[in-house]
Amino acid sequence: MATYNTDVVVIGAGTAGLAAERHAREEGATTLLIDPDFAGTTCATTGCMPSKLLIAAADAAHGARQAEDFGITTEPKIDGRVALRRVRRLRDGFARSVRESMADLPEGTCLRGRARFEAPGLLKVDTGHRIEARAVVIATGAFPAVPDSYEVVKDCVLTNETVFELGELPESLGVIGAGPLGLELAQAMSRLGVRVEMFDAGDRLAGLPKEISDTLLRILTEAFPIHLKCKPEPSPASDGVRLTWDDGEKEFSKLLVAAGRPPALSGLNLCKAGLELDRHGTPYFDAGTMQCGDAPIFIAGDANHDRPLLHEASDEGAVAGYNAAAWPDLRGTVRKVPLRIAFTRPEAAVVGTIPDAEGHVCGEVDFTDQGRAKVEGRARGLVRLHARAEDGRLVGAALCAPGGEHLAHMLAWAIQCEMTASDMLNLPFYHPVLEEGLQTALRSICRQANLTRPWQRDDAQRPGSDGGAPIV
Template structure:
């Protein structure tokens, strides 16, 4: 057995988004780095996450656009070829993966070690190839993987996850989706639009992590197309033609089940007890999100492995912070985190931005815009959805928002930028808004905030009269 010992300043376990960022930034700080991964297969985003899911969603939007064209006087009917859809998904997915693999190949010689690692001590790793690594600091970036709940083990051959759904050669005729988070919702709507009979189930009472009002609005929109069962935990059973799901007031048979709930961190095989770390009830190390350090040990954790903000842009920032601090240890730098931003790429898109205050919090006010009568939304045939903006009552400073609205992914970015820039609602209204746009709809909510905070109203100072929000008129 090989007993070679590799030595480095920083060892990074995991070559996903967070791990690649950590290695790159540690090396930029002058550290000698090692990147340890059993597969070097590419990032979750490129292989089984962000990119293939958006490819499937794009196909679904094309089909839905053709189906809805009659509303505009354009007569068309989509013919969905599931095999062609999935071939395009995989072809372009593989292009994205190829780019990641090229970046890994371009790393300095000797950086990559193909192996699994576990801790023997805070700075000592044992590899499953018989080798060892000794490093001044270690970054844990092992990501997360789909979980199969025990009740579904008996029907596992018919269960899909994000790791397997994009490998389908053809689309199923029927699909039961478990989990109403962003992944479950996105895949449920996309499959429905591609002609699959879909029903979605979730044990909770909210969609996509949205606050109650925004979740209810999204529920009302989506259930016009396919069934969503909330507060519902169905029981699976084998069926000669797939899987039977039974719940309190119904049952149905599905060709496949898509498990869209639960991606626990890949931590169990790391022997974290040997690293001298304090763990929470889920076995995740306690860490400082501004430094990514675990306790006071020379160990850092980034990305989905810490389950703090399991999103690509967060993994990238966390990897950057962890890599820099691992290289500089013990001289650490705290980094302010970006405003939280999560988006579900449903239609309409749903998003949660910043901090959502409690309903009974008198220190904050809320402005609302309903897109059911918003001019540009009507023009687009997408007159539905809502955006709720939250601000401090004392000065109108924007702190958070939630929405499900046409163009929601873009509105969410604008709101995140305003919140991170610590803008007040009044200052936001001073910015240019073009007519007619969906962005213009935010003015309604911003002006509600101003009115509740007693702020000076820009339309009383400008030449712009205070217009209404009805169809064909600029939003108030």
């Protein structure tokens, strides 16, 4: 087989890998992109998009049931086969768009296969090809973890890579893992008429701060049971699988295992790459340059397990690709404010940094009394904003609230722009909107940090003075 010589080789054609290859090529490097399938990104095929399609179906069913609160009587009739066919049809369209973009890559860029290191800068592909590269980008993504104990019921086990292939909705579903994906799919399945129960060994939902986790837990458990600090044991049952835990036992037709997605690194033979690895087998790397140690090897996206989110994977891939092409002349980057969202209903999110109490103040708002939320029949949730005590500058937020995905973006932008609570209060808040709810928390921070509003400064026009508008 032939030996390829290239400037930059990228292992993995997901979001991070595609961004890395493109940016390396735009810097004038010759590139090679290796992937076993070139099937499309995780987001398009088994992650973000199909899960949101299922959630959209669940929202429609829930809206029909809730219509009675508004004087509209109806009862949804759910055809699971049709709902799942729509998920796959639109999902396949998203994935096809990604594959079509790959087809536009320069001829000879893509090599189908699995690569592994034989030495630093030298790779062997299972096709027999060898690749000598000046720099390497690892962008192999992650895979669903299924504990060994579930091998005995493997025929009933689903993961994010298989759940959307169901021909019809299961009668019942046990969900293992209360992370964002598990929560989203559990609630969606429940709203689509599936009997659902959730189990997690931890004491919080989706790694949320306690106050927000407790709020979301109270809301979700109105629809289906959630067992925390619980590690059930699976065993075969006549109609599916039996889960047994300390104080209970229940049978389910299917299990969805959403117990995490570790980096897909085991087949790379990293011991031959000359890299120092952490206890999980992941290379140590610089989050500003994506470089592994001092080697011309870079790692991006879910493969580094730092911020396993699509927008972060795209950013990391861009940095890794640029630096791989420019090596050894590296350029660091300032990372964006961390932003994590779980698309439950209501949505939950963590933005920025949740600090210890010392030196910081916290303002919160209970959405059970928020006007627009009441209008829409969605009055529930909690938002907590964190700011520096010395100047009221926002540093983080955690929330579980209607419209939470939009509130979280608004707060992320404010934090990245280094705004204070006073700065935010001086921006327009239309009425009536969900965003108005933030004002309660922002005002609390201003009081605790002894901040004045901009219109209260001596050099500002007083409200009600000539030409000034009164503050209401």
